[in-house]
Amino acid sequence: MSWLEDRSIAVITGAAVGDALGGAVEGWTPQQIEERHGGRVTGIVEPWFENWHNARPIAPYHKGDGHITDDTLMTRALVEVYAKRRTHLDAYAVAEDLVPLMIGEPRWIPELESTALLLQRVFLAEKWIVARLHYGHVDPREAGVGNIINCGAAMYVAPIGLANAGDPAGAYAEAIDVTGAHQASYGREAAGVFAAMVAAAVAPGATLDDVTAACLDLSHDGTADAMRAVIAAFRDSPVPQDDDDERALAARVREVVAPFDSVGPEYRQMSMDARRPSRTKAIEELPAAFAFVLAHRGDFRGSVLASVNYGRDADSIAVMAAAICAGLGGTEVVPTDWLDDIEQASKMDIRETGRLMASAARDILIADRERAAARNARLSEWASL
Template sequence: MNWIRERATAILAGSAIGDALGGATEGFSPAQIQERYGSRVGGIVPPFYENWKTQRPVSPYHKGDGHITDDTLMTQALIKVYAKKRSHLDAFAIAHDLVPLLQTDFWWVPEFERESILLQRIFLAEKYLVLRLQYGHIDPREGGVGNAINCGAAMYMAPVGIVNIGSPARAYDEAIDMAGAHQASYGREAAGVFAAAVATSAAPGATVESVIEWALSLAHDGTREAIAATVAAARELSETATDDEIGTALRDAIRPFDTVGEKYREPNMDARTPSRTKAIEELPVALGLLVAYNGDFRKCILGAVNYGRDSDSIASMVGSIAGGLGGTEAIATDWYEEIQAASKADFDHYADLITEVAEQIIDEDLKEASQRIEVLQSLRPSESVLL
């Protein structure tokens, strides 16, 4: 297995595993999670509510039992767009290729236990893509303006990191462009930083520290400050800190930047509004967990699952990055196989697709870099410019 294929497999596996495990605990506090399951969650568990079909009519989803959620489905949809375009993407690709796919392609949706178009599964802030771009005919680069600011764009940006392995700045720029069709403000910023973190993690020689360094170097405003705060909190923990203490420390660190508030299902009046001082909770906490558990695949994911709140997205993000760092050797294969079976998903298919596209894009990037070197050499003939 070549390097790109191996890292793509691990990144997508980490994303799907985190998503599936975290789905069961999404929206709840650590105390509620432990009360429901009798202890910290240690793997795949049943839904939080046994009567999941009727407990929350606005989102009657069968979370838990190894079912992937919209995070993974949107990631797979983006891979399909890459496979179609076979090039770097921008906001126009989101409008012209992703939005129609959401409305026409039928998928097996594990949480519905049936086939459906993705538009029926994605939640309100993601449906905004269709409202603005399909019906509002908004310039795709401005499509995300006015949306509720959340992690909706960031949650499916792992493929951007894969096609830009080793080029975090380019991954950031590409994701920022694409995410403009979906999100604004710190939601858009998180999409760029997450893509950069994945691109860094999958490069040869990458470490937890190199991921954090690149994230901090590229992030702006509240997003940068929030990442710095959670990472600092993780580094200040003692070696004997318990899992619960880690979760508490990270929640304390992100609190000043989080607009949602203490009750995740009862958000503050000013929640999810644009700001230069705030950040989504998911990415900074994911990076804090990465530091706290030194990139350990299982521990990072379980830390996110038991953190609660938007646990599926946090676990998906940290799972992607931990997978990029550890490669296929790090994958929890027991979880992976059970989730594939429960979700009726073929994760290898998407790893093959994005690998093929990434290899093609990297070849084109090499040609472009060679041409750029020639231009630079002609401008500075007395200087030695090396590729």
């Protein structure tokens, strides 16, 4: 297996593992999670509600039991766009290729236990993409303006990091362009920074310091402040040794991230300024995820389980933590016991999605190399004039 294929499979499958584990406890507090499951979650668990069909009418989803959520569904759709185009993407690719996938191709939705349109599963903030681009005919580069500001764009942009492997700045720029069709403000910024961190992680020989450097070099405004805060707090913090240490870590992460998070202390009862554009705020998911990665020194299991047991937007937090750790460690760090069960429960070959992304990324990187060589030749010629 080539390096690129290994890292592509690792990032895609690792993120799906984080998604499936975190989806079962999304929206709850660490204390509620322990009470519901008789202690900290250590793997795949059952749904929070036994009557999941109608416990929350706005979200009648079978979360848990190893089912991936919309995070992975959107990631897989973005991979399909890369596989079709085999080049770098922009906001127009979202309008021309991603939207048709969302509204025109029924596919298996594990949480619905049926075949349906991707549009019928995604959250309202992701339905915005279709409303603005398909029905509103808005300029794709500006379609994200007016949407609520959340992690909806950041949660599925790991493939952009793979398409720009080893080039964090390129990944940031591409993610900012692509997600202009979906998000604005600090939601769009988080997507750029997360894609850059994945691009840094998958470079041969990369370390956690390289991911940290990419984050510090490329983030802006409240996102930069939030990431600096978690780096200062957790880069050299003691690695948790037991459950009490993990509980203390979760509380400390929330304390550090809270000043930048607009959602507020009660995840299901958001603050009045929640999800509005701001230059001082950041989505909670990315800095929280990176805090757990730093505290666990990039260990996959430790970082993902810490993210899951944090609660709140646990699936997306775990997706981001998992993608970074898997990018650094490769397929060998993604637990096959979890992945096998998740693929079986979700009725999908997630490894194959990773292979598909590797194939597309290889073509993209080869074309990048050829363009770079041609440009260097021109620069050498011009320099002599």
